[in-house]
Amino acid sequence: MLDALTAGALEDAARRREQLPADRLEAIALQSRTPLDAASLLSTPKADSPGPHIIAEVKRASPSKGPLADIPEPAALASSYAAGGASAISVLTEERRFLGSLDDLRAVREAVQVPVLRKDFIADEYQLLEARAFGADIVLLIVASLEPARLVQLHRFANGLGLSVLVEVHDEREIDAALAADARILGVNTRDLKTFTMHPERFAELRERIPAGTVAVAESGVRSAADVARYRQDGADAVLVGEALVTDGDPASRVREFGRAA
């Protein structure tokens, strides 16, 4: 599934490239606002609470769950997240299975002041240029979908554009690859992206291998404040939450509650 998602995302980027060649996109990207230093922001403990940073996700659908929420106005949802104290907003821009878009990314960027993450299946420099041009501060690189040398190249290219990188892992071997790429933000996705099975214990198992000074993010499967508190007690600097927020009638309150869980 991960390979198919990555291949689909690359096909979609190739289609967009036919409309806007890389050299023109690069000029637009480099003229866009300077990205926020998200790695520094997320590595600084919150002043108002012992809870973790919350990265709140705009997620309409997923391969594992199907449709989750319509989200006709992603900017309004992102504003609610920010009002609840979210430290960053994750926007799924993958079109086929998550029903996201770069327009969602731009709309969210224009609505909030906090860092914005482009969450997609990125395997090409063109997608990184798009991320910067549409207002992202952070991009996702998934270790399981990239050869180690390619991960290093893309990580460097993203940093060269001023973008922070969330490097996502699921096992010990992938942590070594992430650290070899100089990851400053390392996310443990407790969902196995190949089988969709959940492994909430995986964050605690891998946390001790994440060096001090590297932002440790726990991702996926959070349903309650107790889930957030467990990740926090296991050493998460930040927790990334999607489904539980997009299906909640009061996302600002839920983000506030999660951000205080410790």
Ligand SMILES: O=C(O)c1ccccc1NCC(=O)[C@H](O)[C@H](O)COP(=O)(O)O
């Ligand atoms: O969510 C999925 O089904 C999925 C399947 C394959 C690749 C990626 C997938 N999700 C991306 C994510 O990492 C999650 O959206 C994110 O961690 C939030 O998860 P959740 O809080 O469980 O919605």
